[in-house]
Amino acid sequence: MNEIAVRVAKKTREAQDINAYELVAVDGESLPAFDAGSHIDVFLPNGLVRQYSLCGGPPQQGRYRIAVLRDPKTRGGSQAVHDMVHEGDTLRISMPRNLFALSDGMHASVLLAGGIGVTPLLAMAYHLHARGRPFELHYFARSRERVAFLSELLTGAFADQVVLHLDDESPAGSQPVRELVASLQASRPDAHVYSCGPAGFLQHVSDTLAAVSWPAGQTHSETFTASEPVTGDSFELRIASTGETVVVGPNETVVAAAARLGFDIPVSCEQGICGTCVTRVLEGVPDHHDQYFSDAEHAANDQFTPCCSRAKSRLLVLDL
Numbered sequence: 041m042n043e044i045a046v047r048v049a050k051k052t053r054e055a056q057d058i059n060a061y062e063l064v065a066v067d068g069e070s071l072p073a074f075d076a077g078s079h080i081d082v083f084l085p086n087g088l089v090r091q092y093s094l095c096g097g098p099p100q101q102g103r104y105r106i107a108v109l110r111d112p113k114t115r116g117g118s119q120a121v122h123d124m125v126h127e128g129d130t131l132r133i134s135m136p137r138n139l140f141a142l143s144d145g146m147h148a149s150v151l152l153a154g155g156i157g158v159t160p161l162l163a164m165a166y167h168l169h170a171r172g173r174p175f176e177l178h179y180f181a182r183s184r185e186r187v188a189f190l191s192e193l194l195t196g197a198f199a200d201q202v203v204l205h206l207d208d209e210s211p212a213g214s215q216p217v218r219e220l221v222a223s224l225q226a227s228r229p230d231a232h233v234y235s236c237g238p239a240g241f242l243q244h245v246s247d248t249l250a251a252v253s254w255p256a257g258q259t260h261s262e263t264f265t266a267s268e269p270v271t272g273d274s275f276e277l278r279i280a281s282t283g284e285t286v287v288v289g290p291n292e293t294v295v296a297a298a299a300r301l302g303f304d305i306p307v308s309c310e311q312g313i314c315g316t317c318v319t320r321v322l323e324g325v326p327d328h329h330d331q332y333f334s335d336a337e338h339a340a341n342d343q344f345t346p347c348c349s350r351a352k353s354r355l356l357v358l359d360l
């Protein structure tokens with residue numbers, strides 16, 4: 041994996057529990073260009089590796105900007121960033137990768153941000169604005185204090201295309217996602233909808249779009265929070281090179297089971313996003329729980345993400 045050494049040039053408080061970090065290359069060169077929707081792996085001082093979307097616009101040319109919500113419910117990555125990463129520090133990051141790319145064309149793009157999920161959508165908004173493509177950015181948050189990049193959004197170049205939906209300023213019983221989707225259906229049925237946020241928010245958006253049969257090809261989403269660990273029935277795992285087998289318990293991952301046989305599968309996100317752990321499957325049918333592979337790649341069943349995916353068959357033989 042190509043890694044880049046960066047320095048934290050700027051750390052700013054962007055909203056309640058949200059900090060933004062501007063990263064520059066330690067060698068003074070511009071950082072590689074990235075497509076809107078991209079994310080990077082950040083190698084944290086405590087050994088964790090976490091993925092953060094790049095959310096910079098033209099003012100951050102040649103730099104990367106990420107924003108991080110301190111979330112005590114997660115596995116320690118966000119707290120490490122808030123507590124251990126300071127201006128002037130150096131970090132290692134990966135090259136940008138994009139699993140949430142914008143679709144080409146002059147159709148309308150409707151960007152739905154749930155909380156800190158605004159980060160990739162902000163980069164998309166800058167991209168769409170620069171190309172004169174029609175779009176709206178809808179930001180859903182509990183209160184104004186929790187809206188990251190508030191003044192940038194409300195006074196910036198595309199301020200008139202930003203709509204805030206704040207729980208504490210909305211009339212009781214309002215259903216903003218439902219109303220928005222109904223209006224899209226009536227006025228812009230060719231629009232592409234991009235959503236990013238916590239799993240519950242994405243589910244709500246997905247259910248609302250499904251209720252009006254919104255075309256799957258015009259729906260794009262990315263989550264960022266660790267989902268609940270995937271559990272399921274036990275199954276047998278065989279290592280092809282040695283023939284050794286081990287039972288993967290209902291609450292353990294394939295990575296953990298393989299480690300008991302001395303096979304350390306490299307991991308990063310541990311939630312099926314980054315692809316670091318991808319392993320070839322020689323026999324058996326994986327039960328895919330990742331967001332890394334396409335539907336066609338899932339259907340091929342010849343590789344899987346052992347950090348979170350399991351088996352539909354009683355035996356899985358891995359090319360290890």
Ligand code: FES
Pocket residue numbers: 306307308309310311312313314315316317318330332345346347348
């Ligand atoms: S570690 Fe990221 S997909 Fe498995």
